[in-house]
Amino acid sequence: MPAQNQPARAANPVICGFHPDPSICRVGDDYYLACSSFEYFPGVPLFHSRDLVHWRQIGNVLDRPEQLRLPASMPSSGGIYAPTLRHHDGRFWLIVTNAREGGGNVIVTATDPAGPWSDPIPAPGVPGIDPDLAWDEDGTCWCTVAGVSQVRIDPSTGETYGTPRGLWSGGPGAKAPEAPHLYRIGDHWYLLIAEGGTERGHGVSIARGRTPQGPFEPCPANPILTHRGTGHPVQNTGHADLVQAPDGSWWMVFLGVRPRGGTPGWHVLGRETFLAPVTWEDGWPVVGEVTLDLSAPPWPLSCAPVEERYDDFELGELGPTWISVRDRPAELCTTKERPGWLSLHARGGSLDDPDVVFAGRRQQDLTCRARTLVDPSEGRGGLAVRLDERHHYAIEACGTDVRVIARVGSLRTVVAERSLPAGPLVLTITITDPAPPHGPCTGPDVVSLGIERPDGTCTELAALDGRYLSTEVAGGFTGRVIGMYATAGTVHFDWFDYEPLEG
Template sequence: MNRLFTNPILPGSYADPSICRVGKDFYLVTSSFEYYPGIPVFHSRDLVHWRQIGHVLDRPSQLNLDGTPCSKGIYAPTIRYHDGLFYVSSTFVESATGARRNFYVTATSAFGPWSDPIWLPEAPGIDSSLFFDDDGKCYILANRKPPSGQLYPKHMEIWMQELDVNQGRLLGPKYSLWEGAQKWIHAQEAPHLYKLNGYYYLFIAEGGTGFTHSVTVARSQSITGPYEGCKSNPILTHCHLGRSHPITNIGHADIIQTEDGEWWMVCLGSRPYGGFSNLGRETFLVPFIWEEDWPVVNPGIGKVELKLPCPSLSIHPWPTERACDHFDTDTLAYYWNYLRTPRQSFLSLTDRPGFLRLKLKPDKITEVSNPSFIGRRQQHKDFAVRTVMEFTPNNEYEKAGLVLFQNHDFQYRVEYSLKHMNKLVTVIARIDGVEQVLAEHILPDSKTNDRLFIKVEASGQQYSFYFASKAEQWIPLYEKADGTILSMEKVKGFSGAYIGLFTSSNGKQSDNYADFDYFEYLP
């Protein structure tokens, strides 16, 4: 019996996957939106086990996220390898109505370092990708409004133009390639072009990134078209399975062939629970074959499953990631992110070895700014998080604690602060920008209480909060809080929930800080 693997291969908010192969090695990138560093990079030898090896955009000179709203920022990167170089193209979405700026970066190794972005101001649309033809020419593809005008809301087309990757400039005319397979459905985007058996194959996403998301394909014997759609389009979608299906929102695919000749597809999808998607859009893997020169996804089944037979590749697991980060290294683990580009040093792992020190900044976790915050993705429906911090607030403005973050207007915070000179631990729900204190507990005025243990346990859509002054002597703060406020559906955003540590002096200057001894995340 074939070994089985479990989908998603990247759980949590890892959307818009793109993949390439170099020899026996596979590399994968995903969207990063308003989080910094940008564009996580993963490495695998068997398509099932992945380890993060860095980020593409890890220097402020590469990525200016100042003022970038939640669910904007870096969209849908594509990774390709050609003639000894890795290329990643992507789109920087500045705001809801601002510019969409396409760019690409290069590196001799997927581990980096990556170049500063090469911006392409004459390349409209989103989800740019690169294609290298057999003659060495490179082309860029993205979407745009049809030159003849839109026939319905979000009606888009896929365009293509030659790109001089050495000079960083577009050449020749723009070609209109395809307006998608499903007339009157919207948001034709995420083009990926491949050449196989005398055909150019154009894979795109249609239907938006929610419930009606889908993968469609067209082909042509000429790179500029005309492209004919596959008669069995969409070749992959889950919208016909209903909203209660365990996997929804399937779409935005990229394909790869193994050395053994197998074909596999990575795509995004969501695993809603209780009708809501707190985990965001995740990365899934599904096999496909070619029949009469058209792709057939997961033949005989036609959908992405939670359990599937492994690729024929030799199994290659990586060392298991530690469940508890003791902050005992000089750099943060790759799974940690900031909100937007850090413009000043507010974090130290060396000021007090074995602790994460977060300095207080005036910025608030409720603002579109760069607060003193680090966070990691929620990756499981049921989980437990524990941390302990040492913090002595000097006034009522100074706060530190743990945050469950969907965006600046939807979050839960466990805060340690002062109120009327009393030390206080508080649970705050922020829903659509309105804050409500769910629970507060006055701590005895003792030096020992400057060390505060915090725990959050999630059971589906019920989140419970606990604290302790001594290890493992947990006291309930608030139990069974409504977790749906952390879902994409409630905020109409693109990212899943994050769990993080934060400090703030709430608009005031402060030299204070909080020290965190560890952060444990257990599914």
């Protein structure tokens, strides 16, 4: 049984913004973590850490069109669900669900987690979503999926043997048993699952058995992690994975959200990755305190390193933090056409279209500012905060005209318009706390869209309620992404800057 460790604290979230469904593995002193990416390309962001707290994105697992095809017919919050990342026999293995028509579960491998990763190996005999891989002592590999059921698999070919059989599905009548992970720890096999749905009722439960096939005995203290029915500032806690540190201590990574504003509370960054210490009592894991403190040293205000918040597009390609909607054809999104600029060639006619040409980064801070210098002389485009096709705010330039557009559900409105002298201009989006007084209907934040003049002064064209770009309003599984887009002709962007603001 693992050694006891003293309770410890971790500043959270350890990976801010839309980074849900974390799966983690350790190789020596190095930790690697993968997350879901849904309708965005490239897919499955991959992070590295030496201390479980400071994480840096080193790549994306599915970063080639032949690895990941997300058609325009696929709705937002479809796509890539719930990877499991493991290291076995000298290789990294990742199994994940492509939740689109004709998709299913696939396996990719790599010797270097920064890539390249292999082309996907289909696993048609693996049903459902949230697949997990675990190897027993004789090398047999077991794939466990949401439900919770299990089937034997050859991960090198994707071939399964036999039919999936049920294992243990959490508490009686529990909603949505999912996110299973199977571990050999001491004399037992432990089956960790999420249950209660990924909303406010989310939680983590565990059971153990003598073999990877069970039977499984539930922990008497289940759920071992949940914030349902509490006033904790971190809610929707679930979809967890366990890892042991080199010193013998144990830790849990899991998703959670930070709802703000009045009732019912709105979360806008999506589901983020959190960390908590784990101790063991009577052979069962006990999850420690989930702290929420980004300001305590040595952790910075923003999860994103300074060098990753500004991009002057001088490199030949976009870095791993940049994501696009469903695909990113090189001929439509390039830094090679005009040196030092990002050039976007329009395809979809507006942000409402599933094939819009868009390049953005996840919003990682509750208050922040994004700016870009745009040349709209050859087309129409701008800067947007996107949740999905039906929920986004944008400031858009075309020639000498600038306008603010709000899309909320079935309503699309031009909120403000302004004519300006011809030439490049700086577009800004600033996200701040709402002004007092606060009441039960106060939104989580205010999204201000405007322009910045050459002398550095800013002109706000519109200030919009942020609740309408939240999961509680829009639904789905993603968070806000801030980025540049083109909806007609060609639009060039000289630089992009993102900075956190003091809340």
